Amino acid sequence: MIVEDIGDQVRRVKTGVSGFDDLVEGGFPEGFNILVMGLPGTGKTLLGQEFLYRGALAGEPGVYISLDMSDAIFRQQGDEFGWEIERLEKEDKLSIIKVPLDRKSIKLFDIIGEEVNRIGAKRLVFDSLASFSINIDQFEVPLVYDSEVMKVLDSSNMGDKELFYTGNSKQRMTYLAINHLTKMKTTNVIITDQISEGSNSSIDGVSEYVCDGVVCMYNELIGVKHARTMSVLKMRDTNHSPYVHNFDFNNGGISVKPAETI
Numbered sequence: 001m002i003v004e005d006i007g008d009q010v011r012r013v014k015t016g017v018s019g020f021d022d023l024v025e026g027g028f029p030e031g032f033n034i035l036v037m038g039l040p041g042t043g044k045t046l047l048g049q050e051f052l053y054r055g056a057l058a059g060e061p062g063v064y065i066s067l068d069m070s071d072a073i074f075r076q077q078g079d080e081f082g083w084e085i086e087r088l089e090k091e092d093k094l095s096i097i098k099v100p101l102d103r104k105s106i107k108l109f110d111i112i113g114e115e116v117n118r119i120g121a122k123r124l125v126f127d128s129l130a131s132f133s134i135n136i137d138q139f140e141v142p143l144v145y146d147s148e149v150m151k152v153l154d155s156s157n158m159g160d161k162e163l164f165y166t167g168n169s170k171q172r173m174t175y176l177a178i179n180h181l182t183k184m185k186t187t188n189v190i191i192t193d194q195i196s197e198g199s200n201s202s203i204d205g206v207s208e209y210v211c212d213g214v215v216c217m218y219n220e221l222i223g224v225k226h227a228r229t230m231s232v233l234k235m236r237d238t239n240h241s242p243y244v245h246n247f248d249f250n251n252g253g254i255s256v257k258p259a260e261t262i
Contacts, residue, residue, distance in 0.1 A: 024232060036217065037200075042218055044191045046249070133203070
């Protein structure tokens with residue numbers, strides 16, 4: 001079973017990524033928003049893809065929201081690891097939403113919610129917050145969710161129109177986006193960029209505080225060779241590994257090494 005209920009402890013969603021679940025007491029806490037942060041080329045998207053793939057195989061459908069990668073490249077990258085992405089799509093175990101960045105007033109979270117409901121998604125990957133914040137003028141994020149609040153607004157001659165935030169504050173939009181993803185009741189991997197090499201800060205400056213967990217991924221030049229490493233910066237309700245772990249790519253996906261092998 002992919003979700004474990006350990007006594008009175010938090011229910012955990014296994015990522016299925018080789019070696020990773022050992023770092024977080026068996027998996028991500030169910031329903032959490034997990035920020036995966038790193039510079040380009042560190043493997044962030046691949047981690048999100050494998051999280052969805054392993055879940056799909058275990059009967060947990062997932063939705064991938066892409067602002068950065070075409071759906072064709074997503075499938076191609078998955079096929080390189082033998083993941084048969086198209087088959088999973090046809091079986092409604094995996095869905096790819098390619099977000100157009102040449103339109104205005106996109107009600108992105110309505111689109112996401114409809115697809116989550118359609119396939120009964122349990123997992124979600126949002127790729128990426130960095131692109132979302134760059135293109136914030138194209139999106140509308142709902143401000144009101146509570147029907148009782150809407151009744152008050154109706155009595156103030158607001159009608160039954162849902163309110164949306166369409167401002168230009170990247171921090172405000174990022175906060176609202178993460179908050180709305182929480183309401184999907186899925187376990188979410190949210191991808192973003194680091195501000196600079198060696199930093200544990202995101203370029204938006206707020207997502208690492210709002211999200212329940214933060215995984216940092218690195219691709220550092222050591223001598224004449226690049227070394228891929230990752231660390232769990234925070235994970236609420238979890239006694240996570242305090243170490244930096246090497247990882248690499250193999251035929252099946254990502255493989256995270258125990259800290260003592262470093």
